[in-house]
Amino acid sequence: MICPSCRKENNEENLFCANCGNKLKGDTETQTSIITVTSEIVNSQNQIFTKIKQAFNKKYIWGAIIAISLIVIGIFSFKQYNTTLQEN
Numbered sequence: 001m002i003c004p005s006c007r008k009e010n011n012e013e014n015l016f017c018a019n020c021g022n023k024l025k026g027d028t029e030t031q032t033s034i035i036t037v038t039s040e041i042v043n044s045q046n047q048i049f050t051k052i053k054q055a056f057n058k059k060y061i062w063g064a065i066i067a068i069s070l071i072v073i074g075i076f077s078f079k080q081y082n083t084t085l086q087e088n
């Protein structure tokens with residue numbers, strides 16, 4: 001494997017770099033793999049969040065349209081009810 005510190009090729013069994021003595025296996029490898037997995041999870045979560053947001057925005061817009069139309073219908077029918085009362 002290649003040393004992450006000095007980029008020198010080392011044997012796969014080597015725990016430490018033959019050139020600079022940097023630790024080849026263990027913490028750094030686990031940390032990088034954890035970071036990769038975490039970033040992948042974060043990316044997938046972000047994708048899910050954007051999809052949810054997009055769906056929510058669409059539903060919110062439709063909900064707002066329905067609410068506004070209900071209010072308009074309510075005002076309209078109330079006015080008509082008032083005019084019919086005044087006519088009678």
Ligand SMILES: [Zn+2]
Pocket residue numbers: 003004005006007008017018019020021022
């Ligand atoms: Zn090295």
